[in-house]
Amino acid sequence: MAKIRVLVADDHTVVRKGLRMLLADEDSVEIVGEAADGQEALEKIPETKPDVVILDISMPRLSGIEAAKAIAQQYSTVKALIFSMHNNQDYILKSVESGAAGYLLKDTDKEEILLALQKVSQGDKYFPPTISSVFVDALLGRSRGRTATRGNDDSPLSKLSRKERQILTMIAEGLNSREIAEKLNLSIRTVTNHRANMLRKTKVKNTVELVRIAVEEKKS
Known part of the structure; x- marks a missing residue:
């Protein structure tokens, strides 16, 4: 089974490195690149060919929501997964409007991250129970x-x-x-x-x- 290719975009180095370390021993996932903002993530998609782009919301140059919208418009086979500290209705609903395939909170665990990656890479949506009430x-x-x-x-x-x-x-x-x-x-x-x-x-x-x-x- 092919690995899920993941590009991680977050303006905090510790978050990017943390996700890389967390998923390093997973046979089903490969981190193919990192980006410090949404614009850099878009620029790296042709080179890294990800299946899923994990996006923080608050980033310089281009926010995660703006990047998710651009990904939906420009790359039909690439899925955007918002990864945010904000359990906020406006952010969640704006993510849906942007075309993001899912939304995860940063206090989630490894198992839920893997589940979300599997779901969105297969063309499904993923929104955890903690925010689905929205x-x-x-x-x-x-x-x-x-x-x-x-x-x-x-x-x-x-x-x-x-x-x-x-x-x-x-x-x-x-x-x-x-x-x-x-x-x-x-x-x-x-x-x-x-x-x-x-x-x-x-x-x-x-x-x-x-x-x-x-x-x-x-x-x-």
């Missing part, structure tokens, strides 16, 4: 006194059934179709059909767009 709140519209009234009927999310909202929430938490099927005791085909129906009902291109819509509604 997405649940956004997707269900529980923000600043918003209620399920007729005033929300124009929202694309209002067209979704309760089961579809449940599945969308689980997608936002980082689960793939197989995992959702197992948790809800459904077939993978049924989950796939629900996902297709969500896109058809809301007339958006993908579930990431749905999450972005929920984020915008949360801000309004």
Whole structure:
């Protein structure tokens, strides 16, 4: 099995070296490079050919969120994983908007880092339980006194059934179709059909767009 190639971007040398040391003995991961800011990370992608770029948020020249957006636009096969000390709603939601495949807090453990790298390198999302409530709140519209009234009927999310909202929430938490099927005791085909129906009902291109819509509604 090929190793997951990882580029680490953080303006603190101790964080970069710490991650390198932490993952050095892992057969499934290879640290292919380091960068001190988001701009340097972008410049090193063609040379290092990473599968995943781990990005701090607060960096000089180009922030992690800005770098994640650029990676999503310029490198379709490279995934951005935000690695931050900030358990902050705005940062988390901005990371989703930027196209980042996941978000980890810096107080996490080695096992969760490995799980996140595996998930995002396979094309899935990863957001740990400690912050997934942000997405649940956004997707269900529980923000600043918003209620399920007729005033929300124009929202694309209002067209979704309760089961579809449940599945969308689980997608936002980082689960793939197989995992959702197992948790809800459904077939993978049924989950796939629900996902297709969500896109058809809301007339958006993908579930990431749905999450972005929920984020915008949360801000309004």
